[in-house]
Amino acid sequence: MFARLNLSPLRILDTYQSFSARKAVCIQLFITTYNYVNSTFGVYQTFIDLPLLADTPSRIRMAAQRQGLRMNKLNTLEAGKVWLVGAGPGDPELLTIKAARLIAAADALVYDHLVGAGIMDMARADARLIYAGKEASKHTLPQDSINDLLVKLAREGLSVVRLKGGDPFIFGRGGEELETLVASGIPFEVVPGVTAAAGCAAYAGFPLTHRDHAQSVTFVTGHLKDGTVNLDWPALARSRQTVVFYMGIGAAEEICRQMISHGLPSMTPAAVIRNGTQSEQKTLLATLGTLPHRIAESAITPPALIVVGSVVSLHEKLSWFEKP
Ligand SMILES: C[S@@+](CC[C@H](N)C(=O)[O-])C[C@H]1O[C@@H](n2cnc3c(N)ncnc32)[C@H](O)[C@@H]1O
Numbered sequence: 001m002f003a004r005l006n007l008s009p010l011r012i013l014d015t016y017q018s019f020s021a022r023k024a025v026c027i028q029l030f031i032t033t034y035n036y037v038n039s040t041f042g043v044y045q046t047f048i049d050l051p052l053l054a055d056t057p058s059r060i061r062m063a064a065q066r067q068g069l070r071m072n073k074l075n076t077l078e079a080g081k082v083w084l085v086g087a088g089p090g091d092p093e094l095l096t097i098k099a100a101r102l103i104a105a106a107d108a109l110v111y112d113h114l115v116g117a118g119i120m121d122m123a124r125a126d127a128r129l130i131y132a133g134k135e136a137s138k139h140t141l142p143q144d145s146i147n148d149l150l151v152k153l154a155r156e157g158l159s160v161v162r163l164k165g166g167d168p169f170i171f172g173r174g175g176e177e178l179e180t181l182v183a184s185g186i187p188f189e190v191v192p193g194v195t196a197a198a199g200c201a202a203y204a205g206f207p208l209t210h211r212d213h214a215q216s217v218t219f220v221t222g223h224l225k226d227g228t229v230n231l232d233w234p235a236l237a238r239s240r241q242t243v244v245f246y247m248g249i250g251a252a253e254e255i256c257r258q259m260i261s262h263g264l265p266s267m268t269p270a271a272v273i274r275n276g277t278q279s280e281q282k283t284l285l286a287t288l289g290t291l292p293h294r295i296a297e298s299a300i301t302p303p304a305l306i307v308v309g310s311v312v313s314l315h316e317k318l319s320w321f322e323k324p
Helices: 009-014 019-041 043-052 058-066 097-105 143-155 174-184 196-204 249-261 291-298 310-318
Strands: 081-086 108-112 128-133 159-164 188-191 216-221 241-246 269-274 282-287 304-308
Touching (some): 081 174, 108 143, 159 174, 174 188, 196 304, 249 269
Parallel strands (some): 081 159, 081 188, 216 241
Antiparallel strands (some): 269 282, 269 304
8 A cells, every 4th residue: 555655654654744743644544544444354344243152152253253244233233123043053153153153142042952052152241041941841931921032022122032943843842932923013024044953863873855765854743632643644654755743752652553554664773862962862773563662662751863765774884973
């Protein structure tokens, strides 16, 4: 820049006699240099980002910076608005960059028990963190209270992140929460997340579809209602597909019985993945005929998925995450 002007900073100062004139020139030179460097290298961006991103896991931070994404929008999140955000299946690195940015910026976060360890540490130190629970059969806050809480926090003028495990629109009751927001006139956005089936299957080495094994995949809830799993069993028991049961551990016996009685061979590969994508991930391999017994003997508890279909047999070849 100075070469272009054919002047060195010191030569410019020589031409001014008084101290105040020299001071003014120094300030002007600093501003000009700063603006030039800033526009060329984005230094201003780095100064602003680094302290604000200090709490964010470094790999997310680096990924965001590589993409040129700003994660320092603390002052730009709109007040009185709710973001319904998917936190993914557990591994914090499976968060989207948008989710990480919103978590780091929100005034208040209402989160479920399936939000992976370490993710809440990304919230601002002064953010309001409210645990909404929702473990099977021990809901900390009833759904209506959660809906009302979101409205209340937004009406207080806070930017609110409603954080759910996996994807908020897959067995997450995200739609119900949004309906309440719409009825109350609260603005919102939705940020999808990696759903448990996609995350757990990837980390267990089961491609959910595969040309030689399954042309479709179905996600179903295995949650018992009135003691029965009321599902379209003839459709689920068709061959050449993968079926993933969420919340199915308590109903595993009924699920396997129905799949076999609707036509699938009892030798059909089946598996359970518990705590998928996390260091404690455990994959149990079985068949439809043996799965209930394997679950009982290994005392597996939720959160876990049941995967049924011949893609499960690929685990032996494609497993990469779990140590044997
Ligand atoms: C209420 S559903 C929420 C699903 C979530 N919205 C999603 O998209 O993954 C909770 C169920 O998801 C499954 N799940 C969620 N995270 C899991 C994980 N890390 N490992 C295994 N299963 C998981 C379990 O079946 C659990 O009971």
